[in-house]
Amino acid sequence: MAKDFYGDLRLGILGGGQLGRMLIQEAINFNVNIHVLDPDPNAPCKRLCNQFEVGSLGDYDTVYNFGKDLDMITIEIEKVNVDALEALESEGVIVYPQARVIRLIQDKGLQKQFFKQNDIPTSAFQFISNKDGLAQSNISLPFIQKLRKDGYDGKGVKKINTAVDFDTAFEEPSIVEELVDFEKEIAVIVARNDRGDMSTFPMVEMEFNPQANLVEFLISPSTYAEAIQAKAEQIAKKIANDLQIVGILAVEMFLTKDGDILVNELAPRPHNSGHQTIEGNYVSQFGQHLRAIFNLPLANTASRGNAIMINLLGEEGYEGLAEYEGLEEALAIDGVYIHLYGKKYTKPFRKMGHVTIVHEDRNTAIENARKVQNLIKVIA
Amino acid sequence: MAKDFYGDLRLGILGGGQLGRMLIQEAINFNVNIHVLDPDPNAPCKRLCNQFEVGSLGDYDTVYNFGKDLDMITIEIEKVNVDALEALESEGVIVYPQARVIRLIQDKGLQKQFFKQNDIPTSAFQFISNKDGLAQSNISLPFIQKLRKDGYDGKGVKKINTAVDFDTAFEEPSIVEELVDFEKEIAVIVARNDRGDMSTFPMVEMEFNPQANLVEFLISPSTYAEAIQAKAEQIAKKIANDLQIVGILAVEMFLTKDGDILVNELAPRPHNSGHQTIEGNYVSQFGQHLRAIFNLPLANTASRGNAIMINLLGEEGYEGLAEYEGLEEALAIDGVYIHLYGKKYTKPFRKMGHVTIVHEDRNTAIENARKVQNLIKVIA
Numbered sequence: 001m002a003k004d005f006y007g008d009l010r011l012g013i014l015g016g017g018q019l020g021r022m023l024i025q026e027a028i029n030f031n032v033n034i035h036v037l038d039p040d041p042n043a044p045c046k047r048l049c050n051q052f053e054v055g056s057l058g059d060y061d062t063v064y065n066f067g068k069d070l071d072m073i074t075i076e077i078e079k080v081n082v083d084a085l086e087a088l089e090s091e092g093v094i095v096y097p098q099a100r101v102i103r104l105i106q107d108k109g110l111q112k113q114f115f116k117q118n119d120i121p122t123s124a125f126q127f128i129s130n131k132d133g134l135a136q137s138n139i140s141l142p143f144i145q146k147l148r149k150d151g152y153d154g155k156g157v158k159k160i161n162t163a164v165d166f167d168t169a170f171e172e173p174s175i176v177e178e179l180v181d182f183e184k185e186i187a188v189i190v191a192r193n194d195r196g197d198m199s200t201f202p203m204v205e206m207e208f209n210p211q212a213n214l215v216e217f218l219i220s221p222s223t224y225a226e227a228i229q230a231k232a233e234q235i236a237k238k239i240a241n242d243l244q245i246v247g248i249l250a251v252e253m254f255l256t257k258d259g260d261i262l263v264n265e266l267a268p269r270p271h272n273s274g275h276q277t278i279e280g281n282y283v284s285q286f287g288q289h290l291r292a293i294f295n296l297p298l299a300n301t302a303s304r305g306n307a308i309m310i311n312l313l314g315e316e317g318y319e320g321l322a323e324y325e326g327l328e329e330a331l332a333i334d335g336v337y338i339h340l341y342g343k344k345y346t347k348p349f350r351k352m353g354h355v356t357i358v359h360e361d362r363n364t365a366i367e368n369a370r371k372v373q374n375l376i377k378v379i380a
Numbered sequence: 381m382a383k384d385f386y387g388d389l390r391l392g393i394l395g396g397g398q399l400g401r402m403l404i405q406e407a408i409n410f411n412v413n414i415h416v417l418d419p420d421p422n423a424p425c426k427r428l429c430n431q432f433e434v435g436s437l438g439d440y441d442t443v444y445n446f447g448k449d450l451d452m453i454t455i456e457i458e459k460v461n462v463d464a465l466e467a468l469e470s471e472g473v474i475v476y477p478q479a480r481v482i483r484l485i486q487d488k489g490l491q492k493q494f495f496k497q498n499d500i501p502t503s504a505f506q507f508i509s510n511k512d513g514l515a516q517s518n519i520s521l522p523f524i525q526k527l528r529k530d531g532y533d534g535k536g537v538k539k540i541n542t543a544v545d546f547d548t549a550f551e552e553p554s555i556v557e558e559l560v561d562f563e564k565e566i567a568v569i570v571a572r573n574d575r576g577d578m579s580t581f582p583m584v585e586m587e588f589n590p591q592a593n594l595v596e597f598l599i600s601p602s603t604y605a606e607a608i609q610a611k612a613e614q615i616a617k618k619i620a621n622d623l624q625i626v627g628i629l630a631v632e633m634f635l636t637k638d639g640d641i642l643v644n645e646l647a648p649r650p651h652n653s654g655h656q657t658i659e660g661n662y663v664s665q666f667g668q669h670l671r672a673i674f675n676l677p678l679a680n681t682a683s684r685g686n687a688i689m690i691n692l693l694g695e696e697g698y699e700g701l702a703e704y705e706g707l708e709e710a711l712a713i714d715g716v717y718i719h720l721y722g723k724k725y726t727k728p729f730r731k732m733g734h735v736t737i738v739h740e741d742r743n744t745a746i747e748n749a750r751k752v753q754n755l756i757k758v759i760a
Binding site for chain 1: 410
């Protein structure tokens with residue numbers, strides 16, 4: 001298969017944002033023809049592909065017509081029309097990750113059921129169809145309400161502290177989830193190719209910006225005990241195998257204060273928690289995803305050293321044509337790699353880029369990351 | 381300056397081949413708008429830039445019109461119309477490397493004179509205006525005849541063993557150069573930004589394919605004595621400073637059997653001898669070139685470990701639509717990174733891609749590189 005691929009393969013990417021952009025940076029090495037569909041006429045991938053099409057990712061006809069002459073489709077966002085992908089699959093277009101995997105992961109309720117059915121550790125939960133269900137919930141307060149569909153980047157998630165919050169809760173079908181008293185949010189990215197080879201990236205530790213509810217600071221590799229890391233990686237592999245996914249899968253987990261691991265959410269695509277792999281590991285998540293979907297041997301995922309990733313978010317109070325302050329000062333620090341996403345407009349907390357900071361000494365890496373975080377401001 | 385750059389800067393690249401392609405892969409991180417000029421309508425950069433223009437790099441009007449609305453121009457090939465670049469410079473377009481540097485390096489005779497005037501060690505030479513000059517040369521046989529202009533990738537270079545070879549020698553203005561009995565061909569890439577900061581990549585060792593007269597196998601870092609490496613790096617820095625170049629400069633040198641270093645040739649752009657920096661060093665030659673021309677702080681060039689680079693050349697006996705044999709088998713070897721250049725057609729010895737092989741053990745890296753070399757064949 002691989003031999004036929006190169007040069008001729010038409011690979012479609014649903015979504016033309018930063019994940020697609022970084023996937024293209026890597027796909028250039030493989031010589032494939034890239035087609036991108038995105039609703040934004042100025043999406044970050046616009047000028048970097050063989051064909052860029054503006055259209056809705058949720059519309060059946062748009063996705064079907066985009067895909068019908070392609071050899072293979074992958075995604076950089078899971079909110080896409082799965083019915084169209086299933087039709088394309090039935091007509092012989094390769095869709096990786098498979099449409100059924102995307103359908104399952106689109107619905108956080110189905111994800112939770114899948115965890116339960118497959119003995120994958122996750123927090124206790126209950127489904128409700130509207131906010132009236134909150135009062136009847138047998139999960140004790142405070143708890144988390146999560147929309148089953150269309151949440152992303154922390155949107156669609158609410159902490160319900162007391163019954164007073166029921167009023168402002170989501171009305172749509174949701175999950176009520178036990179609040180996990182976690183020690184740390186961790187993630188493992190696993191890749192699986194069509195012949196069933198699997199490989200995990202080393203576990204990473206995440207720090208969220210509580211205001212933006214976004215991963216803001218990521219540390220790789222983790223310094224938790226080997227046993228914890230091995231357990232997290234084994235859970236990720238079990239999920240990839242249970243799903244029989246082809247491609248990469250990001251598994252976000254909670255490490256509890258008792259040392260237990262609970263799976264939070266899945267993303268069947270390159271993920272914010274894997275950006276540091278570009279400089280920090282022997283293969284990047286983007287390179288590994290391409291190897292997986294092309295059914296090539298998976299690469300060595302070992303860490304090349306300490307790597308910290310910070311998201312560059314639009315500064316609060318600024319909206320408009322993006323400007324970047326402090327880049328030059330940040331680049332004067334050893335081991336700083338800047339990735340700007342090519343977004344013309346900034347708004348508060350919009351992901352405008354990321355920076356990876358590498359250093360052989362972990363504490364120096366963290367200190368340098370803090371410096372970079374203070375230096376770079378995305379304003380307008 | 382840097383702050384204004386991002387997002388708005390229109391950077392033109394003269395030449396749309398593999399060097400431009402890899403430069404774009406890196407420039408994506410900086411958010412700049414890339415415009416490319418190349419005579420080949422299917423050049424490797426075609427689909428990866430904001431604007432791709434087909435036209436002659438040697439034509440004054442074409443280069444001038446391409447550049448007149450750009451903020452900055454750089455090159456990936458030195459055979460370009462320098463008069464047009466000088467006109468653009470005088471009108472305020474930033475040209476890095478500077479037009480005068482390109483003019484000097486275009487002519488191997490001027491290069492040699494520059495070495496002599498600046499006490500840069502190089503082999504003895506003499507200019508001749510046509511092949512009749514060969515008989516009068518005071519350089520003793522055997523010697524090398526090199527065209528002053530338009531030679532590249534080993535073309536425009538002849539070894540003259542005896543007077544019998546005078547007949548088939550080049551008729552054009554040439555240099556007659558003493559044949560250097562070298563131990564090894566080495567190279568150092570140096571970067572210099574506009575404020576005069578300079579930084580060298582570690583010295584690398586090259587092995588040529590004598591048939592194709594191309595770098596085919598490159599080893600980084602070198603294991604020669606520190607003193608030799610330091611001397612090579614110091615020569616490269618002296619040249620960059622003497623030229624006052626902005627951008628990167630590849631300095632190809634001979635290490636003689638007596639441990640002397642003689643400068644062979646310069647290339648004021650990313651160079652085949654620096655491809656392994658993508659995976660092998662903390663910054664790639666492409667990233668460093670961008671930092672230099674954007675007048676940003678230069679990055680740490682240290683080696684991250686052993687890296688071997690091999691060129692993927694079109695197999696002898698094949699011409700036509702390129703096919704790649706053995707990629708899958710090669711990717712099964714640990715630490716193998718494939719870079720295909722997106723060239724549709726192969727012909728014997730055409731540079732179709734390169735592979736970098738990294739391994740913590742140098743001998744294993746070399747062994748793996750040999751395996752990859754035997755596995756991958758570019759045929760038609």
